[in-house]
Amino acid sequence: MSRSIWFVAEHQDGQLHRGAAELAAAARAVGDETVAVVCSAPGGTVAQQVAPFADRVLLVEDPSLEPYTAGIWAQAVVALAKEHAPAAILLPHAPLGRDLGPVLAARLEAGLMTDCIALEWDEGLVGKRSVLRRKLVARERVTTSIAVATCQRAAFSAVAAGEPGTVETVEPSIDAEAARTRFVAMERAEMGEENITEADVVVAGGRGLGDAEKFGVVQDLAAALGGVMGASRPVVDQGWVAHDRQIGSSGITVRPKLYFALGISGAVQHVVGMRESDVIVAINKDPQAPIFEYAHYGIADDLFKVVPALLAELES
Numbered sequence: 469m470s471r472s473i474w475f476v477a478e479h480q481d482g483q484l485h486r487g488a489a490e491l492a493a494a495a496r497a498v499g500d501e502t503v504a505v506v507c508s509a510p511g512g513t514v515a516q517q518v519a520p521f522a523d524r525v526l527l528v529e530d531p532s533l534e535p536y537t538a539g540i541w542a543q544a545v546v547a548l549a550k551e552h553a554p555a556a557i558l559l560p561h562a563p564l565g566r567d568l569g570p571v572l573a574a575r576l577e578a579g580l581m582t583d584c585i586a587l588e589w590d591e592g593l594v595g596k597r598s599v600l601r602r603k604l605v606a607r608e609r610v611t612t613s614i615a616v617a618t619c620q621r622a623a624f625s626a627v628a629a630g631e632p633g634t635v636e637t638v639e640p641s642i643d644a645e646a647a648r649t650r651f652v653a654m655e656r657a658e659m660g661e662e663n664i665t666e667a668d669v670v671v672a673g674g675r676g677l678g679d680a681e682k683f684g685v686v687q688d689l690a691a692a693l694g695g696v697m698g699a700s701r702p703v704v705d706q707g708w709v710a711h712d713r714q715i716g717s718s719g720i721t722v723r724p725k726l727y728f729a730l731g732i733s734g735a736v737q738h739v740v741g742m743r744e745s746d747v748i749v750a751i752n753k754d755p756q757a758p759i760f761e762y763a764h765y766g767i768a769d770d771l772f773k774v775v776p777a778l779l780a781e782l783e784s
């Protein structure tokens with residue numbers, strides 16, 4: 469029997485989130501068929517936007533589906549899943565998936581794995597997850613007939629857009645009155661430190677910064693570029709910045725449009741967490757530093773000369 473893996477398409481203001489192509493890749497890695505589930509208000513184009521990344525799109529349209537609430541989306545997705553019995557439903561390990569994933573799993577009586585960094589199929593959905601403050605990688609298998617899993621952003625290389633899959637509009641099975649929560653209001657938050665995996669620009673600092681005080685230049689450059697700050701492991705180990713900033717094999721994976729590596733040598737454990745960034749700029753005073761092998765642009769110089777010059781240039 470062919471294995472159908474679904475992913476829930478994340479979107480906002482009518483635009484598909486770019487992470488959908490990563491979820492499609494995660495689904496394709498373990499399934500025979502990749503199905504995108506789109507929950508939206510009538511008249512949108514999200515189904516058409518996601519179609520090039522999936523074999524099929526199941527489109528549920530109802531005014532109550534936007535703005536998003538977990539209860540109503542869960543009604544729509546659960547009804548579909550009960551009818552079609554996919555092998556797994558994938559969501560981003562982002563606010564959408566962290567909110568909706570447990571609700572889906574509970575209502576489908578399905579096993580849930582969160583924050584997966586890799587997926588495989590071995591008599592069921594098997595996920596790899598970083599555990600114990602990311603010091604170990606656990607491998608877990610879901611044993612229920614439907615699995616629900618959330619996937620870490622940027623852990624899966626996005627699939628390229630292909631021939632658009634077929635879009636099937638399905639009757640919504642929703643009782644909005646039965647929802648136990650109501651949408652009240654949306655307030656746009658400032659781009660904060662928590663958004664490192666979502667950020668278009670990440671400025672990361674390494675041991676080359678010297679000490680916690682000098683690490684301020686990383687923050688300055690990140691602020692000037694509207695990005696967020698990241699770090700290599702020694703910086704975190706020395707307590708200059710919080711653990712959730714750590715990029716690499718025992719930290720998080722990022723794939724921003726622009727990644728700055730300041731005073732970072734380019735050890736493989738760091739590089740695996742950032743090498744998929746669209747554009748990598750490295751500043752390191754050692755011209756032999758391995759980071760230059762991965763950088764699209766490299767400046768072999770003292771970062772304390774280069775960064776202030778960059779900041780002055782950005783200001784003018």
Ligand SMILES: Cc1cc2nc3c(=O)[nH]c(=O)nc-3n(C[C@H](O)[C@H](O)[C@H](O)COP(=O)(O)OP(=O)(O)OC[C@H]3O[C@@H](n4cnc5c(N)ncnc54)[C@H](O)[C@@H]3O)c2cc1C
Pocket residue numbers: 673674675676677699700701702703714715716717718719720730731732733734735736737738741751752753754757769770771772
């Ligand atoms: C199991 C395991 C897991 C690990 N996980 C991670 C991980 O998740 N993330 C991670 O980052 N590391 C991880 N590491 C550590 C990793 O191996 C490296 O030790 C670490 O990435 C090095 O950090 P760094 O580049 O900041 O420091 P260093 O390797 O010390 O490099 C500092 C760089 O700064 C440059 N520099 C110094 N002064 C200046 C200046 N004034 N201007 C410009 N450049 C300057 C130097 O030339 C040097 O290249 C892990 C290691 C192990 C064993």
